[in-house]
Amino acid sequence: xxxxxxxxxxxxxxxxxxxxxxxxxxxxxxxxxxxxxxxxxxxxxxxxxxxxxxxxxxxxxxxxxxxxxxxxxxxxxxxxxxxxxxxxxxxxxxxxxxxxxxxxxxxxxxxxxxxxxxxxxxxxxxxxxxxxxxxxxxxxxxxxxxxxxxxxxxxxxxxxxxxxxxxxxxxxxxxxxxxxxxxxxxxxxxxxxxxxxxxxx
Numbered sequence: 001x002x003x004x005x006x007x008x009x010x011x012x013x014x015x016x017x018x019x020x021x022x023x024x025x026x027x028x029x030x031x032x033x034x035x036x037x038x039x040x041x042x043x044x045x046x047x048x049x050x051x052x053x054x055x056x057x058x059x060x061x062x063x064x065x066x067x068x069x070x071x072x073x074x075x076x077x078x079x080x081x082x083x084x085x086x087x088x089x090x091x092x093x094x095x096x097x098x099x100x101x102x103x104x105x106x107x108x109x110x111x112x113x114x115x116x117x118x119x120x121x122x123x124x125x126x127x128x129x130x131x132x133x134x135x136x137x138x139x140x141x142x143x144x145x146x147x148x149x150x151x152x153x154x155x156x157x158x159x160x161x162x163x164x165x166x167x168x169x170x171x172x173x174x175x176x177x178x179x180x181x182x183x184x185x186x187x188x189x190x191x192x193x194x195x196x197x198x199x200x201x
Contacts, residue, residue, distance in 0.1 A: 003176050005154030008169035014185050017054045018085045021112045024172070025082040025090030026179045029103035032073035032080050032194045038099040039071075039089065041196030047072065050083065050188040053195070057085040060197060069200045072193035076181050089198060091117040097124050106178050108132065108171040118171050120146075120178060132167035149177050 012019040027035055036043070044060070047053050050072070057070040072083045082090060089095050090107030099105070100121040110116040110132070120128040120140070128146065130138040135155040138144070151157070154170035176182050 002149060002152045003173045003182070004152065005166035005169035005173055008172040008183070009166070010185060011169065011172065011183075015050060015188060018050060018083075019168070021086040021110065023084040023087045023090045023107060023109040024175065024183065025084075025096075025105065025107035026076075026175060026181055027080045027082065027100070027103055027105050028078055028179065030080055032075060032082075035073060035080050035082060035099070036071075036194070036196045036198075039095065039196075039198045041071065041198045042068070044070065044195040044197055046192050047195055048192045049190065050085075053083065053193060054085045056195070057087075061086075064197065067199060067201055068197040070195060070197050072195050074187075074191050074193050076187070079179055079181050081181065081183075083193070086111075087200075088117075089200065091119045091129075093119070093126065093129075097121055097126060100124050104179075106175050108168075108175055110168050110171075116167065116171070118174065132171045133165065135167075146174065146178070150174060153177060 047056055053072040060070045069087045074081050088109050091109040101124050105121040108118045116132045118130055118132050126140045127142045128140040135150055136157045153173035154166050
C-alpha cells in the first residue's frame with residue numbers, strides 16, 4: 001500500500017525546529033563516508049538525535065560565518081540518509097548531479113519561506129525536479145514517470161483545491177515510495193549520526 005502525506009504529518013508536530021527548513025537526501029550505493037568524500041566534507045563530532053544536530057547546525061553556521069553547512073548522515077538499509085537542517089545541498093543541481101555518479105539520489109527541501117524542491121537523479125541524470133507546492137510544473141528526463149504515485153501520495157494539482165497544504169509530508173511519502181526508506185520519529189530521535197561540514201560558498 002502506498003504511503004501518503006497523512007503518514008508524515010507527525011514531522012511538523014514532533015520536530016518543529018527542523019520542519020520549517022530542511023533538506024533530506026537518500027543516496028543508494030554510497031556509504032556515509034563515501035558520500036561525505038564526494039561532497040568534500042570535513043568530519044565533525046558524531047551527534048545523537050536530530051535535536052542535537054539542529055543545535056549544532058546553527059552553532060556551526062555562526063562559527064563558520066555561513067561558509068559551511070553541517071550535514072548528518074546515517075545508513076538505512078542500502079541507503080545513506082543525509083539530513084541538513086536549514087540546508088539545501090541535496091537539491092542543488094551543480095552539487096547533487098556530479099555526486100550522483102553511479103548511484104540513485106532522492107532529495108527534498110523546504111525553506112523558511114515555504115519554497116521547496118524535490119529532486120530525483122540517477123547517475124548524474126536529472127530524472128525529476130519540481131516544487132512540492134506546485135507539482136504540475138515538473139522537469140527532468142522522466143517528469144511524468146511517478147505522476148500516478150504523486151497523486152496517491154497526496155500532491156495536489158491544478159484541478160485540486162486543498163484545504164490544508166500537505167506538500168512537505170507528501171514529499172516524504174514520495175521519497176519513501178522511490179527508496180523504500182521510511183523516516184520515523186524513532187530514527188530521528190535515537191540515531192547517532194555521522195557528521196560533517198561541507199562548504200556552501
